[in-house]
Amino acid sequence: MTTSLETDLCGTRLRNPTMLASGVMGETGDSLLRVAEAGAGAAVTKSIGLEPRKGYPNPTLVELDDGYINAMGLPGPGIEAFGEEMSVALKGGIPIIASLFAAIPEDFVTLAVRMQEYGASAIELNLSCPHAKGYGMEVGVDPEAVANIVMHVKAAIDIPLWAKLTPNTHRLLDVARAVEGAGGDAIVAVNTVKAMAISVEARRPVLFNRTGGLSGPAIKAVGLRCVYELYEAVDIPIIGVGGAETSRDVLEYLMAGARAVQIGSGVGRKGLGVFQAACGGLIRYLEENGFSSPSDIVGVAHVQ
């Protein structure tokens, strides 16, 4: 039997189930290209909006032993200038997934249509950034608002539509069902967990924005729980994200029910070799246990 890491995600073919998470090295075409060279199965862009945005002043990042807290504030060049970055990124030969943020459905539609023109393989709606006022999580915790956005965007594009959700709500499953009901093709879970760091010496929060989003191994247990619950709540594919940086982490997400796994903080903590290392361990595990594909173990943790 031959074992392959090839993965199908609602029609998008990936050479392996690892993917770069949005916001990490995804602001420029050349760095997306490097992620492709480093072995990722696909790469998600930084969340792009209509206009250029500077993001927050520094400090925008706090480094912890087991992760980061960031409040970048969604910096980005805006959709117009991003076309050039996309054309460079596409040279990497892997699917480029366009992450988008906006406040109203019409703007999401405008952005999605442009990204489809630019050659994106799928759209990922960022409905989950915990630290940018008026965007992300502020829209993403209301099932009706989310359904409305998904419906509008879905009607305007031909490529698959993914929705990235926040764990910072007790309504995660309602929001996910709303995405599925409105025609969304996949759920990405999770974005960062809203968090804070305080400096005793300075007697103030460290981040300029005061609060930010926690990522890395510190949130893996939260991500796994969300994916596990989502797997039982919806039938569309789930993409796991949160603290994955080894093949074991990827296996845990697959077993919880994820079809593919995104890696963000792992790129900073382990370096760009994180994708190849995770894939190497994954294929060894599959071979040793007689599986032919990652899809064989998706959701196996849901024992009766």
Place this chain on the structure above:
Amino acid sequence: MFSKAVKIEQRVEEGKGITTLRFPMDAKVRPGQFVMVWIPGVDEIPMSVSFIGALAGITVKEVGEATRALSSLKEGDVLGVRGPYGNGWHLPPGRVLCVGGGVGMAPIMTAAEGIADRTRVDVAIGARNAGEIIFEERARRASDDVRTTTDDGSYGLKGTVVALADQMMKVKRYDVVLGCGPEIMNRYLLKACKDNSVPCQLSLERLMKCGAGLCGSCVIDGLRVCADGPVFTGEQVERMTEFGRWKRDDAGLRVSL
């Protein structure tokens, strides 16, 4: 690492608008690495480590709000420091020419001091004028051949430090040149090294936000200055289409240098 609060133990004015702050630091630092320095309520910016050891240091040139706030701190004031980050210099065996322009001497000085054999390292220090020449005495303790230039001729030779380095390469044999300064200086230094067939390493600067290889704001072509650099080999720099021409602004838009 969490931004660690450190108390400033020593403050030294090195030159006009150039100040060294010394503070205790446990983390091990290699020459050429940098730290992210947090001035609470103001900003967090990258600074090369200019003194390595238990009493570490940074050397700040005032160019804007954050560097002005940093320079105005006094002994006993508290700073946040996280890092070190970046690759640092690769110090090979053989003869080394260290070339520093202005406050670019900060990471250059730790390289010169990182080479134990003083006959193996020469130092060329350049600045716009006499007031901005820093670390000359320190360099003389680390090397037998230290030369200085100023653009206006107010100290040392009149001319650019690249012209001086070019001269030195023509007269003496070097196995590697290490350079840090304004991008225009780095560009001409790269060319001079090529003309003289001497390999070089250059320490580069770009806008840094996270400092930790995540956000991508500091990229030159696909390379992150904070994580893949700040030191790049001459061959790497030559392949960079953005070097000497473009940088990225806060929004990630390409703007000319």
